[in-house]
Amino acid sequence: MQKHADWFDNHEPAQARFEENEEWLEELEDRVVALENIAHPSKDIEEFESYPRLLETIKQMVKDEIRNQSGQK
Numbered sequence: 094m095q096k097h098a099d100w101f102d103n104h105e106p107a108q109a110r111f112e113e114n115e116e117w118l119e120e121l122e123d124r125v126v127a128l129e130n131i132a133h134p135s136k137d138i139e140e141f142e143s144y145p146r147l148l149e150t151i152k153q154m155v156k157d158e159i160r161n162q163s164g165q166k
């Protein structure tokens with residue numbers, strides 16, 4: 094581990110860039126935490142109140158497509 098620390102000591106631009114990235118990651122972590130605090134909990138698609146309507150729409154689209162395909166043969 095000391096070998097890596099010595100390398101950074103001898104390469105100041107790399108050390109500065111590493112520190113910039115570390116600060117940036119800390120900022121991103123803070124932003125993610127803030128977003129998680131305001132976000133709704135994850136749900137399965139079936140739990141959304143509009144799911145039954147979506148399912149019926151898809152079923153109707155499939156029926157219409159089958160009907161169209163049958164009429165074209």
